[in-house]
Structures are given as structure tokens and as C-alpha cells.
Amino acid sequence: MPTVRLFAGMREKMETREIAIPARDVRGLLDDLALRKAGALASVLFDDPASEARVPHQDLRVLVNGRSTSFLDGLDTALDDDDTVTLMLHGARGYPGG
Amino acid sequence: MADLKGWTGNILRVNLSAGSVVKEPLNEEWARQYVGGRGVAARYLSEEVDPEVDPLAPENSLIFATGPLTGTNASCGSRYMVVTKGPLTGAMTTSNSGGMWAPELKFAGYDMIIFEGKSERPVYLWILDDEVELRPAEHLWGKGVFDTEDLLKRETGVPDCRVAAIGPAGENQVLFAAIVNEKFRAAGRSGVGAVMGSKNLKAIAVRGTGAVEVDDPVAMMRAQWAMKQDLTEAPLTSEGLPAYGTLALMNVINEHGALPTNNYQLAQFENAEKISGEELAETRLATNKACFACTIACGRVSRISDEGVGRYAVTTSARNWKHATEGPEYENAWSLGADCGIDDFDAILKSNTLCNDYGMDPISLGATIAAAMELYEKGTISEEQTGLPLGFGNADALVALTEQTAFRRGFGDEIAEGSKRMGEKFGDPDVFMGVKGQEFPAYDPRAIQGMGLGYATSNRGACHLRAYTVSAEIVGIPEPVDPRATEGKAELAIAFQNISTAVDATGLCIFLTFGTSIESIRPILTAATGAAMSDADLVTAGERIWNLERLWNNRAGLTSADDTLPKRMLNEPIPAGPAQGEVNKLGEMLPEYYRARGWSEDGRPLDAKLAELGII
Ligand code: SF4
Numbered sequence: 001m002p003t004v005r006l007f008a009g010m011r012e013k014m015e016t017r018e019i020a021i022p023a024r025d026v027r028g029l030l031d032d033l034a035l036r037k038a039g040a041l042a043s044v045l046f047d048d049p050a051s052e053a054r055v056p057h058q059d060l061r062v063l064v065n066g067r068s069t070s071f072l073d074g075l076d077t078a079l080d081d082d083d084t085v086t087l088m089l090h091g092a093r094g095y096p097g098g
Numbered sequence: 099m100a101d102l103k104g105w106t107g108n109i110l111r112v113n114l115s116a117g118s119v120v121k122e123p124l125n126e127e128w129a130r131q132y133v134g135g136r137g138v139a140a141r142y143l144s145e146e147v148d149p150e151v152d153p154l155a156p157e158n159s160l161i162f163a164t165g166p167l168t169g170t171n172a173s174c175g176s177r178y179m180v181v182t183k184g185p186l187t188g189a190m191t192t193s194n195s196g197g198m199w200a201p202e203l204k205f206a207g208y209d210m211i212i213f214e215g216k217s218e219r220p221v222y223l224w225i226l227d228d229e230v231e232l233r234p235a236e237h238l239w240g241k242g243v244f245d246t247e248d249l250l251k252r253e254t255g256v257p258d259c260r261v262a263a264i265g266p267a268g269e270n271q272v273l274f275a276a277i278v279n280e281k282f283r284a285a286g287r288s289g290v291g292a293v294m295g296s297k298n299l300k301a302i303a304v305r306g307t308g309a310v311e312v313d314d315p316v317a318m319m320r321a322q323w324a325m326k327q328d329l330t331e332a333p334l335t336s337e338g339l340p341a342y343g344t345l346a347l348m349n350v351i352n353e354h355g356a357l358p359t360n361n362y363q364l365a366q367f368e369n370a371e372k373i374s375g376e377e378l379a380e381t382r383l384a385t386n387k388a389c390f391a392c393t394i395a396c397g398r399v400s401r402i403s404d405e406g407v408g409r410y411a412v413t414t415s416a417r418n419w420k421h422a423t424e425g426p427e428y429e430n431a432w433s434l435g436a437d438c439g440i441d442d443f444d445a446i447l448k449s450n451t452l453c454n455d456y457g458m459d460p461i462s463l464g465a466t467i468a469a470a471m472e473l474y475e476k477g478t479i480s481e482e483q484t485g486l487p488l489g490f491g492n493a494d495a496l497v498a499l500t501e502q503t504a505f506r507r508g509f510g511d512e513i514a515e516g517s518k519r520m521g522e523k524f525g526d527p528d529v530f531m532g533v534k535g536q537e538f539p540a541y542d543p544r545a546i547q548g549m550g551l552g553y554a555t556s557n558r559g560a561c562h563l564r565a566y567t568v569s570a571e572i573v574g575i576p577e578p579v580d581p582r583a584t585e586g587k588a589e590l591a592i593a594f595q596n597i598s599t600a601v602d603a604t605g606l607c608i609f610l611t612f613g614t615s616i617e618s619i620r621p622i623l624t625a626a627t628g629a630a631m632s633d634a635d636l637v638t639a640g641e642r643i644w645n646l647e648r649l650w651n652n653r654a655g656l657t658s659a660d661d662t663l664p665k666r667m668l669n670e671p672i673p674a675g676p677a678q679g680e681v682n683k684l685g686e687m688l689p690e691y692y693r694a695r696g697w698s699e700d701g702r703p704l705d706a707k708l709a710e711l712g713i714i
Contacts, residue, residue, distance in 0.1 A: 007349045008342055008376060009333070059333060061574060066355045066676020070578035086353045091333025092575045092612045 104166030115215030134165030165605020184288030197283030205306025265457030313628030335613030345375030355676030406444025433464025439490030600640030
């Protein structure tokens with residue numbers, strides 16, 4: 001089962017650091033998580049949790065084995081049992097600087 | 099200054115050789131062209147200091163410069179920039195600090211202070227509105243920053259004065275000595291504290307009772323309100339930074355396989371979690387803290403754990419509440435932690451606190467100790483030379499060397515020279531992980547290509563704050579950019595450099611740009627100064643300042659050969675982790691960078707570009 005690692009705000013919302021989720025791709029993994037913690041978590045995973053469209057929230061960054069899914073297959077990125085998925089909420093808006 | 103508001107219109111010129119203090123008008127034309135702080139000071143330095151000067155000679159000037167928004171109600175209008183020729187780099191350095199000191203200088207009625215020459219004896223500068231004088235500081239020489247501040251508050255009889263001071267590191271001209279204000283805010287990099295020490299200047303204590311006049315207070319309030327809304331709506335500036343500080347980055351960068359470990363031999367630290375923002379918040383955080391007028395409050399008030407107090411107690415004030423201290427920032431926890439293979443948070447806090455008290459840049463200190471650890475493990479240097487076992491992970495050695503370095507005792511005398519000179523001395527120059535003599539911060543440029551270009555081309559030597567392409571390459575703002583690609587990185591780095599420079603010049607904190615943009619910042623600047631300016635004009639001013647700094651560096655003898663990265667970054671692939679196999683492909687990005695900048699193939703700003711920017 002892929003392992004999900006959580007940090008900062010995501011860790012607070014899930015109340016755990018790490019969780020194993022039986023999912024075959026990133027979409028399935030986010031759906032599973034949203035079901036487990038329907039309230040606060042679902043609203044940071046998806047733009048509109050009630051919508052069928054399943055658009056990831058703009059602040060959500062998903063890494064599979066340290067690589068952003070933006071440069072893999074997005075929500076369709078396939079997952080193997082020994083994969084590590086990292087979920088992070090960035091929440092930055094400005095451009096550019098820092 | 100009749101026309102331009104936001105400024106006080108006055109600068110102080112202090113000739114330390116003559117012991118004189120002269121008040122003179124700020125050059126308004128330069129203030130318009132170069133916005134403020136970093137820009138205006140760079141213009142003064144260009145005009146007045148020979149680029150080939152020895153940084154530690156009396157002929158070098160040391161400039162403290164605020165911006166037009168410093169001391170206004172603009173959120174994060176707390177900053178000043180120290181501009182001088184840096185002894186670590188031989189380049190123009192621009193070292194930034196927040197806190198309360200800079201607004202106080204504006205309230206006293208001054209935009210900048212230019213220190214020239216060298217005092218025969220230690221002195222400090224006392225400013226209470228119009229009362230400005232150099233005072234003897236023999237009794238402060240040898241004291242740490244913490245004691246210096248406490249003593250000055252007592253002896254001046256003005257307990258609410260603000261103090262910027264050097265510690266023993268600056269006095270002993272440690273090449274990465276810092277200038278520290280309010281004990282925990284520092285103009286940290288490139289050795290500005292060593293320049294201050296070379297001038298026998300111990301501190302500047304200031305109290306001002308005036309205010310900063312702005313051109314259109316109503317427009318200013320409106321624009322500031324709009325920007326504050328941006329900061330509130332962005333979770334990073336309203337929740338992330340207040341809760342975890344910059345230290346939130348530790349786990350983020352580690353997960354990407356870009357956290358330099360053991361002097362950049364590895365790119366992931368197995369114990370990153372133990373020195374992360376999450377760990378600090380859970381176990382050692384007392385509260386967060388803000389600089390002047392800041393609505394973000396990323397500062398950390400932390401304390402040594404109960405278990406750690408026995409070995410790593412700290413004392414920062416007479417009351418010493420629960421061994422409270424401040425920090426660490428992400429960069430410092432990395433340099434004193436992961437880069438040295440150290441996961442003992444209390445030791446990191448102790449070393450970081452000593453850096454504040456002794457006045458040293460923790461990034462260069464930690465990175466130089468990491469380089470020494472590599473030399474030690476390779477057998478290039480022995481315990482006979484170091485005086486203590488110096489393998490990676492030795493937290494006691496870190497703390498001991500922090501002490502020794504500030505006083506140039508024992509092996510600390512080698513560390514005090516920085517890792518470039520230390521590596522050269524011991525016959526292994528490739529152990530230096532940095533650019534232009536200055537150590538890297540906390541992002542492996544093999545895993546984040548744009549950061550490599552940003553480091554290589556930074557005017558003040560390796561720096562994360564000059565082109566934080568991490569925003570795009572890791573955070574994904576304004577849109578995700580592949581950190582492993584090189585395409586488009588020249589334009590990306592240039593955009594970040596120009597805009598960051600412009601924000602620096604205003605006197606605002608660069609962290610604002612995690613939550614807002616130049617489109618929100620510019621109207622505040624216009625309302626404050628009354629000078630008409632478009633968003634594009636402000637960005638162009640950033641470009642102008644960047645080119646001026648570069649031109650001066652070229653005249654100081656720096657060339658395109660200095661725009662490079664260590665062999666390890668270019669030739670040694672990351673051995674393990676998510677970015678395994680990656681090297682930095684600087685050669686693919688640098689020519690495009692020069693072209694896009696309008697510079698020659700050997701990295702010199704062309705006359706056409708300088709004319710376009712109004713520099714010549
Ligand atoms: S964001 Fe942090 S560093 Fe910047 S002004 Fe606020 S407290 Fe200071």
C-alpha cells in the first residue's frame with residue numbers, strides 16, 4: 001500500500017504524520033482521504049469537494065517519491081505499493097519573490 | 099526634501115577618522131531613480147568607493163540604508179540594508195535586516211548613515227533625534243551583542259532606544275561577521291560585521307520621536323488595506339509562516355530530495371523531521387514574533403528543551419525566562435543542522451543563539467564547519483589540527499567551534515576565514531560549497547536548476563534571497579515550473595532578481611511576496627512618495643539596481659569566471675533520493691541569462707543596456 005506522508009497544515013488536519021492508503025493512482029488516494037476526513041480535509045484537497053470534477057485545490061502539492069505530480073501524470077499518476085506520496089499545502093499567492 | 103515624501107530627506111555622514119558627524123540632504127534624483135535602501139545606497143557606494151578597495155581598509159564605506167516605506171504603516175516596512183564591499187566575497191554586498199531599528203532611525207529623522215574612515219578607538223554612534231554623537235565604546239569592546247544592547251539601554255538612560263551592534267566576531271574580523279539589531283535580527287551575510295569591526299565601530303543606538311510623512315495618507319491606507327487582504331487570503335502568510343516560520347521548509351525541501359546534507363555530499367537528511375518547523379512548534383516554540391508593522395510575524399521565540407538545558411543552556415537577558423531564545427530560521431537550522439549531519443535541536447538553538455550574541459552569519463559558519471567536517475572525515479585534517487573530533491553529526495563540536503570562531507581561538511581561526519579560504523589552505527579547494535567566496539544556503543542546485551543559476555549570478559555571492567526560484571520550482575507559484583528543467587530558467591531567475599531587488603529597495607520585507615505581488619506593493623509606494631510610477635517602472639528600477647551592482651563588481655575585478663558553481667554541483671550527480679543522478683546544468687542556462695540581461699558574452703552589462711536604464 002502506498003504510504004502518505006503529511007506535514008504542517010496537512011498533518012494538523014489529518015492528525016497523523018503518516019498513513020497507508022490502498023490506492024492505485026493519485027486520484028483514488030485523494031478520494032479515499034477525503035472520505036476518511038470529510039470536513040476540513042476534503043476542502044483542502046479539492047477546489048469543490050462536492051463536485052464530480054475533482055479539481056485539486058490550488059494550494060495542494062502532491063509528490064510521488066519526491067517528484068511533483070505536475071511533472072508526472074497529475075491525478076492519473078499510477079501508484080505502486082512501495083511508493084511514498086507526500087501531501088503539502090503551500091498557500092502562497094505572490095509572484096515572484098520570496 | 100520638499101517633493102518626495104516617505105523619506106526624511108536627511109542622511110548622516112560619519113567620518114570615523116575625523117570623529118565628525120555631518121547631516122546632509124539625501125540625493126533626491128538618486129532616490130527617484132533607485133527607489134531606496136539597497137538601490138540608493140548602491141548608487142552612493144558606486145560614486146564614493148573605489149571598487150578595488152580592500153574591504154577592511156578605512157577607504158571602504160559602510161552604509162546603513164532604509165527605504166521610503168521603512169517606518170510607514172505599510173505591512174512589513176521594517177527593513178534596512180547594509181551596503182559595503184564584503185570581505186568574504188570582494189563584491190558589493192547588500193545585507194538586509196528587519197526588527198525595529200530601521201523605523202527608529204527614520205523616526206529620528208534620517209534615511210541613511212554613511213560611515214567612512216576608521217576610528218582610532220572603539221566608538222558607538224548615539225542618535226536621539228537631532229542629538230547625534232560618537233561616544234567612546236572601550237567598555238563595550240569584547241562584549242557580546244546581548245550585553246552591549248542591555249548596557250547601552252542602561253547607560254544612555256533611554257531604555258527604548260534600538261541598538262544595532264557587532265559582537266566579538268566583528269571585532270575579530272571574522273569574514274562572515276554580522277551586524278545584529280534587537281539581539282536577534284541580523285544583517286547577516288558577507289561579513290558586514292567585519293567591516294564595522296575594522297572601523298572600530300561597536301554599535302549604533304537610536305531613538306526617534308518623529309514620524310514618517312507620506313504624500314497621500316488616505317491612498318496609503320487604502321493601498322495598505324488591499325495588500326493586507328492579500329496577505330490574509332494567502333494561507334502561507336496568514337497561517338503557514340506564523341505557525342511554523344521559515345522552518346516549515348525543512349521537511350518540504352527534504353521531501354523533494356534537495357536538502358543539502360554533510361556539506362552537499364547528500365541531498366536528503368534522514369533526521370530532517372527532528373529539526374523541522376513541525377518539531378519546533380511541538381516541542382520548543384513559545385510564541386511567534388513580528389518585526390515593525392508586520393502582519394505576518396514569522397519570527398520564532400523558542401526555548402531549549404528541559405533535557406537540553408544541562409548541556410546547551412542559553413542566556414539572552416537578565417531574566418532568562420525558560421532559557422528562551424529566538425529562531426532558528428530554516429537556513430540556520432539547515433546549516434548548523436543537516437549540513438553538519440546534526441539532528442540535536444538544542445545544540446542548533448545554542449549555536450544559533452551564540453551566532454546572534456557574537457555576531458556571526460550562521461549560514462556561513464555552519465557551512466564552513468560542514469566543510470571542515472568533510473576535510474576531517476577524508477583525513478585531510480586531523481584531530482591534532484582541529485583540537486577536537488570533527489566528524490559529521492558531532493553537536494558538541496559545533497557548539498565549541500561556534501565559540502572558538504568568534505574569538506578566532508584554536509581551529510576557529512581557520513573557520514573564521516570561511517570555507518573557500520580554509521579549503522585552499524588545506525589543499526582541497528573543492529570542499530567549498532558556494533559562489534564568489536560565500537557559502538550556499540539550503541537548496542541543492544542539482545535538484546533545483548534555477549537556484550543554481552540564481553546562486554551563480556547573485557551579485558553578493560551565493561544567496562537564496564536574490565532569486566528565490568523555489569517559489570516556482572517547488573511551491574509552484576505563479577505556476578509549477580519543473581525544477582529539473584533548464585529551459586526558461588534564465589528568464590525566471592532574471593524576473594525574480596529584478597522584482598526581489600525592487601522590493602528590497604522599498605524597505606519592505608521580501609517575505610511579503612509569498613502573499614502579495616508588485617501590483618499591490620507599487621500603489622503603496624506611490625502613495626507614500628508621491629512620485630508617479632507604474633508597476634513596470636518599479637521592476638525596471640530593480641533591474642537598474644541589479645545592473646549597477648554588477649557593473650561595480652566588474653570594476654572590482656569579478657568576471658564571468660566568478661559566475662560558477664563548485665565542481666561537485668556540476669560534475670557529481672546526487673547519489674541518492676528523489677533527485678538521484680542530477681547535476682546542475684549551469685552551462686545550458688548562463689549564456690541565455692547573459693543574453694536576456696543584455697550583457698556581453700563574458701557577463702558585462704553592455705553600454706546599450708546601461709544607457710537604457712539611465713546608469714550612463
Ligand atoms: S515576515 Fe518575518 S522577517 Fe518579514 S517583517 Fe515579518 S516578522 Fe520580519
